[in-house]
Amino acid sequence: MTHLEDRFEQHSPKPEGVSAKVAAVDEIQVKTPVEVCGMGHRMKRKEDPRFIQGKGNYVDDVKLPGMLYMDIVRSPYAHAKIVSIDDSEALATPGVLAVIKGEDLKAAGNLHWMPTLMSDTQMVLPIDKVIYYAQEVCAVVATERYIAADAIEKIVVEYEPLDAVVDPHEAMKDKVIVRDDKEKQTNHIWHWEAGDEQATDKVFAEAAHVVEQKMYLPRLHVSSIETCGMVANYNKVTEHMQIYMTSQAPHAHRTVFALVSGLPEHKIQIISPDIGGGFGGKVPVYPGYVVCAVASLLTGAPVKWIEDRSENLQADSFARDYHIDAKMACDAEGRITGLKVKTLADCGAADAAANPSKFPAGLYSICTGSYDMKAAHVEVDGVYTTKPPGGVAYRCSFRVTEAVHMIERMTDIMAREVGTDPAEFRRKNFIRDFPYKSPTGWEYDSGNYEGALDKAMQSIGYDELRREQAEKRERGELMGIGISSFTEVVGAGPSRDYDILGIKMFDSAEIRIHPTGKAIARFGTKSQGQGHETTYAQIIAEELGLPAADVQVEEGDTDTAPYGLGTYASRSTPTAGAAGAMAARKIKAKAKKIAAYLLEVGEDDLEWNISQFQVKGSPEQAKTIQEIAFAAYTNHPPGMEAGLEATDYYDPPNLTFPFGSYICVVDIDKGTGEVKVRRFVAIDDCGHIINPMIVEGQIEGGLTMGLAPALFEEIVYDENGQNLTGTFADYLLPTAVESPKWETGHTITPSPHHPLGAKGVGESPTVGAPPAIVNAVVDALAHLGVKHLEIPITPEKVWKVLREAGVTD
Amino acid sequence: MIPGQFDYHAPTTLDEALSLLGHHSGAKILAGGQSLIPAMRFRLAQPEVLIDINGLGDLDYIREQDGHLAIGAMTRESALEASTVVQSRYPLLADTARVIADPLVRNLATVGGNLAHADPANDHPATMLAYGAEIVATGPKGSRRIAIDDFFTGLFENSLGDNEILTEIRIPAPGSGSGGAYIKTERKVGDYAISAVAVQLAMDGDRVGTVRIGLTNVSPVPMRAVGAEAAASRSVLSDEVLEAAGQAAAAECEPSADLRGSVAYKRDLTRVLVKRALRRAAERAAGGAS
Amino acid sequence: MSRHKITMTVNDVEVTREIESRNLLVHFIREDLSLTGTPIGCDTTSCGACTVLVNGRAIKSCTMFAVQANGATIETIEGVAQNGDLHPLQQGFWEKHGLQCGYCTPGMIMSAKHLLAENPNPSEEEIRWGISGNLCRCTGYNKIVEAIRYAADKLAEGDGEGTEETSA
Missing domain, CATH: 3.30.465.10 (Uridine Diphospho-n-acetylenolpyruvylglucosamine Reductase; domain 3)
Structure with a gap:
């Protein structure tokens, strides 16, 4: 088994000083019996029977009578004027019903442009020019998928190529203007700062050590195995628009559709059915969705549009693409004192990131990480280039990965500068007192960074590995050990600061308990594999004592679920999970009144025990939640409303700050430059754990998605802006062979403000893993003078530094 | 990604397949299809006629x-x-x-x-x-x-x-004292080689007798590394000989730069892989693995 | 463009349809037979989401024409459970949390079914290589490996449904 808990407990002596504390908080709380399956139970997932039998229902599985198919013509240029579009041959093809062009959308009410989630604008279909490779140019609607595919080959578009601008540093020179539709003829979009510049300059002036490193976090693509797609079904008689859509945020999308199209919001129903992975890529509204909906409006028939993989990789929203210049200051005692960061954010052809409105660079200013320092200053500039728009997460919370990569690399670089082991250096600089106010304005809710690091070091046998490394180095073998002690920031977020297009980032739950004690619970989020149907049921089981098996969880249908902002940025448990607990508590309050009535005692005489209210001192006098539910419909107190249900819209008081310590061991082939991850221990702390099995799964999956950018994945463009990695043959997702056997474990430091003490976990590993891997590779090569390597660390990059250092095989 | 249209024939005998091939000038043979069908889905290949020879069980x-x-x-x-x-x-x-x-x-x-x-x-x-x-x-x-x-x-x-x-x-059929090895460096499972080296040799005592070396993905046409063969042939596979063979292969291969690596990297990788494949082939020859 | 009348046995049911020569097997299964449990994930024979068994062998159904399967025996994820009993692989994926979004799961299960038919007692390494034609973006593979190992053990105990490869 890969879970470390048992091994750790049995074989690892606990270090002086931390043992009691760590051991005390490691145990997963289980308060309910297995029949109830509340928090802490490894409950098998309720959603799985349909998936393991091929009965999932993804968008491409939706088939409606009379359904038409849409396919899209895309630009072969990154930047070009459109001279003409000749669709005559396509329209003459039997089975082709329509070709939709930019002009058609304009005529339909200026639908050729749409707002992005960052209040920028983005073309739906172009009229004058295209501004990125694979941009949607026009769409064909046909009776069959194959006919639509044939028809797009018959559309002749004449282009006049313009210069592309692929590098954001070049773009800042404004020689090629990407967005000539804008009033200001510049590629510079925004400038954003956090922290105190003067205070930071002061600590740098006084520093004993300053290190600087430029680093690039390349463009990535989330590459969920299901691409994006839609079935739009407009009924011209009822004027009802039913949309099946690969959406991580169906409610927000409904509002955007209403605002853009002018259709009344109550006539739009968005159904996000089973989703084959999201990771942030199904948060934005893509042009294809809009065109598909318009196609249904025009034809009055259901229209299906499913991206193929190349369209998905080439045109859908990217992640990362941050060019970072970081400086760190440290005093003579080896304490980090300050951090200065300048960053160029390549936004592509529109700022279509999915950040909260006030945060154009997301939560990037969390970049002081797990370390206590006096001052920090962060600047980010957003810039247009002729590349696809985006800036979504890649299984991360709003640019936290970029921040963590930078600080964990800088910490290693500084540790080497001052000549301290990277573990010791981290330990010396950890934040210890919580809540902690960071120099860039964050209030960390809770943490025990040393506990996680200690556990990771013991689990992997850190000291022994260092000895092995020294021996191997003597023999000319290359082995490295890398650490990442990251802090995440998830659960956006409090309404005072967090909104998407003005809509506050609360989330919601509605629970109805039926007379026989079974329940339905609906949430404003939308699972894409996270297991909400199970986790949320367990939360309700924990609170109300109803067996989790008796709670049906539903999400994703905007006609039935309460309004919520959706699932991304590890926000579901911190927001909707909390809403579920709060709604359950409202129900419990009413249940108590009913129980008091039934037992003919005062409410103060009652106490709660797992699944029943019982009279204090005489527990045999009790009413179970099921009995209370029945009474709520059959025998409720006079003057009280019947029924047992509640809704909660939860506005979190703060974000939550999960953290962890990861240690990676790599071996490097000095002949080929190949890096092999030999071991990887991940100790995560996400507060109280609802379902340990699901948490392990989230962490293991996130680790592979952290391995991917560290060693394999990158979207590459040539100088003309053409995507060179537009298929899975070149955009390299790790298989089970490249992905090592992950070793996971946890500490538990509850969030003080979350009703369940939980924090959110799905993305921590994606955030924390890449710097651990890079730090390990650099560690293996450090004696050769290597200070930094850019990701992905390809065999060639390693080979190059080896040969430059005169190492060969 | 939908292939273009084509006519399909599924002969059950070789004669029938050859006859179809003779009759259709634009025909392509469909064997496993694992390269052809993806190319057709991208419409990089648009044959008018496919002759599927999967029915030729013999x-x-x-x-x-x-x-x-x-x-x-x-x-x-x-x-x-x-x-x-x-x-x-x-x-x-x-x-x-x-x-x-x-x-x-x-x-x-x-x-x-x-x-x-x-x-x-x-x-x-x-x-x-x-x-x-x-x-x-x-x-x-x-x-x-x-x-x-x-x-x-x-x-x-x-x-x-x-x-x-x-x-x-x-x-x-390899004679006694023969050995072979294929060593491939790939970015991940399923990818083409950055470089790969195939060696088949026969030992003559402690010297290499005959040796042939093939290289993968480092030339526009599949190639033998004849220089490397010459360097290894009739020699004891000392470190110097292995290095000379590797360097000969590095010099004679003709890789092009792509996402897998630069020309310099592919040449040097070929050098390393030639050495390793020769060593492994010789070990196998010595171990009687033929 | 030629059209062809094809007959095959899919999940123990004989089906006959007339199709275009270029119909991909995966589209035939999904659209003509409405067996939507076999999804599509890429265009380059890379992801394995569309894996089905053709005459007992796991293949990517996006890289085979339906007409090629004329006369073949095909098994899709919908045919894996027998008489309402989950196959040990299905049990394993459920027990060991071998899936998250579920999109790669049918392909993984079909690949694993072929793997276990050829190698009933695979090592972890052999399992990892055996499913290396299938991409999963959610799980990190640990629990998929455990799920397949679970099934191998169950099948070895002999109380599983899938001990016989009826489709081979």
């Missing part, structure tokens, strides 16, 4: 006879992995079969298709060059044998006539 065999291993053109790659004779007597081929694409692709992909595609990125060309294999081509007038050295004529081009079908591959 082209699916692996048998050792008359001093060679005969492999029917329609033998699936996975059959090589499962073949006792391949695993025990043809380690170079066994090595190769394990690293072609991925297990699902290998369940359909064929040895004949891999070679007939004449893609220098495919793995069998280098292996068959190292073995000094022969290709059996069958046309309307019967069969002929083509030495593997004469088979690859250009990028995706081979010396099969328009009316011919590749029907068999013959690998000379």
Whole structure:
């Protein structure tokens, strides 16, 4: 088994000083019996029977009578004027019903442009020019998928190529203007700062050590195995628009559709059915969705549009693409004192990131990480280039990965500068007192960074590995050990600061308990594999004592679920999970009144025990939640409303700050430059754990998605802006062979403000893993003078530094 | 990604297949389809006629006879992995079969298709060059044998006539003291090689007797590393000899830069892999693995 | 463009349809037979989401024409459970949390079914290589490996449904 808990407990002596504390908080709380399956139970997932039998229902599985198919013509240029579009041959093809062009959308009410989630604008279909490779140019609607595919080959578009601008540093020179539709003829979009510049300059002036490193976090693509797609079904008689859509945020999308199209919001129903992975890529509204909906409006028939993989990789929203210049200051005692960061954010052809409105660079200013320092200053500039728009997460919370990569690399670089082991250096600089106010304005809710690091070091046998490394180095073998002690920031977020297009980032739950004690619970989020149907049921089981098996969880249908902002940025448990607990508590309050009535005692005489209210001192006098539910419909107190249900819209008081310590061991082939991850221990702390099995799964999956950018994945463009990695043959997702056997474990430091003490976990590993891997590779090569390597660390990059250092095989 | 339209024929005999090939000038042979069908889905290949030879079950065999291993053109790659004779007597081929694409692709992909595609990125060309294999081509007038050295004529081009079908591959049975190895560096499972090296040698005492070396994906046409062969031939495989062979291969290969690596990297990687493959082949020869 | 009348046995049911020569097997299964449990994930024979068994062998159904399967025996994820009993692989994926979004799961299960038919007692390494034609973006593979190992053990105990490869 890969879970470390048992091994750790049995074989690892606990270090002086931390043992009691760590051991005390490691145990997963289980308060309910297995029949109830509340928090802490490894409950098998309720959603799985349909998936393991091929009965999932993804968008491409939706088939409606009379359904038409849409396919899209895309630009072969990154930047070009459109001279003409000749669709005559396509329209003459039997089975082709329509070709939709930019002009058609304009005529339909200026639908050729749409707002992005960052209040920028983005073309739906172009009229004058295209501004990125694979941009949607026009769409064909046909009776069959194959006919639509044939028809797009018959559309002749004449282009006049313009210069592309692929590098954001070049773009800042404004020689090629990407967005000539804008009033200001510049590629510079925004400038954003956090922290105190003067205070930071002061600590740098006084520093004993300053290190600087430029680093690039390349463009990535989330590459969920299901691409994006839609079935739009407009009924011209009822004027009802039913949309099946690969959406991580169906409610927000409904509002955007209403605002853009002018259709009344109550006539739009968005159904996000089973989703084959999201990771942030199904948060934005893509042009294809809009065109598909318009196609249904025009034809009055259901229209299906499913991206193929190349369209998905080439045109859908990217992640990362941050060019970072970081400086760190440290005093003579080896304490980090300050951090200065300048960053160029390549936004592509529109700022279509999915950040909260006030945060154009997301939560990037969390970049002081797990370390206590006096001052920090962060600047980010957003810039247009002729590349696809985006800036979504890649299984991360709003640019936290970029921040963590930078600080964990800088910490290693500084540790080497001052000549301290990277573990010791981290330990010396950890934040210890919580809540902690960071120099860039964050209030960390809770943490025990040393506990996680200690556990990771013991689990992997850190000291022994260092000895092995020294021996191997003597023999000319290359082995490295890398650490990442990251802090995440998830659960956006409090309404005072967090909104998407003005809509506050609360989330919601509605629970109805039926007379026989079974329940339905609906949430404003939308699972894409996270297991909400199970986790949320367990939360309700924990609170109300109803067996989790008796709670049906539903999400994703905007006609039935309460309004919520959706699932991304590890926000579901911190927001909707909390809403579920709060709604359950409202129900419990009413249940108590009913129980008091039934037992003919005062409410103060009652106490709660797992699944029943019982009279204090005489527990045999009790009413179970099921009995209370029945009474709520059959025998409720006079003057009280019947029924047992509640809704909660939860506005979190703060974000939550999960953290962890990861240690990676790599071996490097000095002949080929190949890096092999030999071991990887991940100790995560996400507060109280609802379902340990699901948490392990989230962490293991996130680790592979952290391995991917560290060693394999990158979207590459040539100088003309053409995507060179537009298929899975070149955009390299790790298989089970490249992905090592992950070793996971946890500490538990509850969030003080979350009703369940939980924090959110799905993305921590994606955030924390890449710097651990890079730090390990650099560690293996450090004696050769290597200070930094850019990701992905390809065999060639390693080979190059080896040969430059005169190492060969 | 939908293929264009085509006419489809599924002959059940070789004669029928050859006759169809003679009648349709725009026809392509469909074997395993694992390269052709993706190309058709991208409409990079748009054949008017497909002649599916999957029905020619008598082209699916692996048998050792008359001093060679005969492999029917329609033998699936996975059959090589499962073949006792391949695993025990043809380690170079066994090595190769394990690293072609991925297990699902290998369940359909064929040895004949891999070679007939004449893609220098495919793995069998280098292996068959190292073995000094022969290709059996069958046309309307019967069969002929083509030495593997004469088979690859250009990028995706081979010396099969328009009316011919590749029907068999013959690998000379290794004598005693023989050994072989295929070593491939790939970015991940399923990718083409950054570089890969196939070595087949026969030891003569502690010296290399004969040796042939094939290279994968470092030239526009599948190639032998004859310079490296010359450096290793008749020599004890000392570190110096291995290095000389590796350097010769690095110099004679003709890689192009792509996402897998620069020209310099691919050359040096080829040097390293030649050394390792020679060493492993020699170890196997010494170990009696033939 | 030629059209063809094809007959095959899919999940123990004989089906006959007339199709275009270029119909991909995966589209035939999904659209013509409405067996939507076999999804599509890429265009380059890379992801394995569409894996089905053709005559007992796991293949990517996006890289085979339906017409090629004329006369074949095909098994899709919908045919894996027998008489309402989950196959040990399905049990394993459920027990060991071998899936998250579920999109790669049918392909993984079909690949694993072929793997276990060929190698009933695979090592972890052999399992990892055996499913290396299938991409999963959610799980990090640990629990998929455990799920397949679970099934191997169950099948070895002999109380599983899938001990016989009826489709081979």
